[in-house]
Amino acid sequence: MSLIEVRELGRTFTVRKKAGRLRRTSHDVEAVRDLSFSIDAGEMVGYIGPNGAGKSTTIKMLTGILVPSSGSISVAGLDPSRRRTELARRIGVVFGQRTTLWWDLPLRDSFDLLQKIYRTDPARHRENLDEFLELLDLHDLLDTPVRQLSLGQRMRGDIVAALLHDPEILYLDEPTIGLDVISKGRLREFLRALNERRGTTLLLTTHDLQDIEALCDRVIVIDHGTAVFDVSLAGLHQRGGSRRTLVVDLVDEAPPIAIDGAEVVRVEGPRQWLAFPTEASAAPIVAAVAAAYDVADLSLREPDIEDVIRTIYAGAGRMSP
Amino acid sequence: MWVRASMTYRVSFWMMTVAGFVIGALDFIGIWILFHTIDSMGGFSLREVAFLYGATGIGLAFADMFVGRIERLGQMIRMGDLDTMMVRPVPLLAQVCSNEFALRRLSRILLCTIVTGWASLYVEWTPMRLLVMAGMLTGGAAIFCSIFVMLACIQFLTADGVEFANAFTYGGNTITQYPLAIFPGEVVKALTFVLPLAFVNWYPALFILGRDDPFGMPQWFQFLSLVVGAAMLWLTTFVWRFGVRHYRSTGS
Numbered sequence A: 001m002s003l004i005e006v007r008e009l010g011r012t013f014t015v016r017k018k019a020g021r022l023r024r025t026s027h028d029v030e031a032v033r034d035l036s037f038s039i040d041a042g043e044m045v046g047y048i049g050p051n052g053a054g055k056s057t058t059i060k061m062l063t064g065i066l067v068p069s070s071g072s073i074s075v076a077g078l079d080p081s082r083r084r085t086e087l088a089r090r091i092g093v094v095f096g097q098r099t100t101l102w103w104d105l106p107l108r109d110s111f112d113l114l115q116k117i118y119r120t121d122p123a124r125h126r127e128n129l130d131e132f133l134e135l136l137d138l139h140d141l142l143d144t145p146v147r148q149l150s151l152g153q154r155m156r157g158d159i160v161a162a163l164l165h166d167p168e169i170l171y172l173d174e175p176t177i178g179l180d181v182i183s184k185g186r187l188r189e190f191l192r193a194l195n196e197r198r199g200t201t202l203l204l205t206t207h208d209l210q211d212i213e214a215l216c217d218r219v220i221v222i223d224h225g226t227a228v229f230d231v232s233l234a235g236l237h238q239r240g241g242s243r244r245t246l247v248v249d250l251v252d253e254a255p256p257i258a259i260d261g262a263e264v265v266r267v268e269g270p271r272q273w274l275a276f277p278t279e280a281s282a283a284p285i286v287a288a289v290a291a292a293y294d295v296a297d298l299s300l301r302e303p304d305i306e307d308v309i310r311t312i313y314a315g316a317g318r319m320s321p
Numbered sequence B: 001m002w003v004r005a006s007m008t009y010r011v012s013f014w015m016m017t018v019a020g021f022v023i024g025a026l027d028f029i030g031i032w033i034l035f036h037t038i039d040s041m042g043g044f045s046l047r048e049v050a051f052l053y054g055a056t057g058i059g060l061a062f063a064d065m066f067v068g069r070i071e072r073l074g075q076m077i078r079m080g081d082l083d084t085m086m087v088r089p090v091p092l093l094a095q096v097c098s099n100e101f102a103l104r105r106l107s108r109i110l111l112c113t114i115v116t117g118w119a120s121l122y123v124e125w126t127p128m129r130l131l132v133m134a135g136m137l138t139g140g141a142a143i144f145c146s147i148f149v150m151l152a153c154i155q156f157l158t159a160d161g162v163e164f165a166n167a168f169t170y171g172g173n174t175i176t177q178y179p180l181a182i183f184p185g186e187v188v189k190a191l192t193f194v195l196p197l198a199f200v201n202w203y204p205a206l207f208i209l210g211r212d213d214p215f216g217m218p219q220w221f222q223f224l225s226l227v228v229g230a231a232m233l234w235l236t237t238f239v240w241r242f243g244v245r246h247y248r249s250t251g252s
Ligand SMILES: Nc1ncnc2c1ncn2[C@@H]1O[C@H](COP(=O)(O)OP(=O)(O)OP(=O)(O)O)[C@@H](O)[C@H]1O
Pocket: A013, A014, A015, A029, A030, A031, A049, A050, A051, A052, A053, A054, A055, A056, A057, A058, B248, B249, B250, B251, B252
């Protein structure tokens, strides 16, 4: 059996709204419905989808915070909502939007406190702490109260906090939100090393395709609460039919450029956007454009996650099982 | 760790302690002044009322010290702190209640102990009465703890329930500060069978003070505080679990 098994999972929220002065109406929001997937030990899985797709709700059910409305979950052989406290020792959770650290305590005290809460072997705790502090360059910040840390620093602290008890699974809900390019890079490197050296299973949600490309072998795309795709990274681009974009600045305004293998998707004055399949080479298209038009400038855009998701949803979403 | 956090604000700590003591004392002084114009309240003398007042106060203060922080459950839910606590390997209720050791509650305990102590000087103590007294204080704290927690569980279902909950606990305490003899029988029945606050002080105090029950309730009720407290705690574990299973977290 896989480490994480999700079968026909559903979760509904009843939302009450004021309608008129005294009346209240309520309606159901299906945050997750008929969701199934399984994840093996050691996998790094990206969990993506548009806002409100149900990603955070899924993670909350996987960690036992929320009780499913239907279906079943097994994580490390346990039902998360019934064996939440027991499962807690075996998982680590990072919520990008908020901290799990103690606001007023210095990082050092937070880490000490976690050692007591998890009753981690003190020697093991030291060993882990030294390694993580080194890798995430946190030594100098140990005595700073959490509330004084910058977003990126706090995030690193949160990740250390989630890992000190040697969890088998690490859930990350938007871990790179608000981080600068360099911090993101460092964080990705750290997570990859973690997975390689310790075999920690990773499930992360993100809106940054680069996170996925740098880290994940596998991507689960969710929309309107259900898995639309569950594929390898390469498969995602293919099935999403995602396209790269060539942005052409012409010297003069012109009617839409007509070239084989590329399609104009947008025109704004002398600037035109040409889309073409990800697998195709940009070279012949650039050459053809340059040969036929007076070109002032050119730039190439890789497909981003929003595009991929948008195409998947608009095109293939409904045809999937 | 918690004690330290509480002591960090040393000045405010002492101010809170003194303020709590004065406010609590005023409360009792009110009753005391009242006794200058009346000789008895529902047939109970000042020292007997003081005994009732102190006993319920001690129960409430201990409960407040153990689980008082649950009042802020709604805030923890809104801020997302509860999510964090739920992924830690420690029982949730313990985490919710123990984030900070409320030293300032000590002032109430101190005050009520003084009042009860003074009233106890007039009691003819027997081993049995001492035993009932111990049961009363333990059971009373347990009953208040249960009510605190069970009412807080409302906040798992709806965002606004704190005022409602407070009305019950603190309001309940205000009622039991007085001899129940001054209330109509229906109130006493409600406080026996619905919200069993009468077991916090009234019934056991009748035994300790050697008084007859003005409402003619069975005499064995007077030995029941501990049992009622235990039953309430037991019930509380179910209500709490029900609440946690209906927790919806926040949208973000
Ligand atoms: N506690 C809640 N009460 C009511 N509705 C909720 C609650 N939590 C989530 N929802 C609803 O469930 C749906 C899924 O929300 P969820 O937070 O899982 O989305 P998400 O995929 O994490 O989105 P994002 O990318 O914006 O973080 C949304 O429509 C949201 O409004």
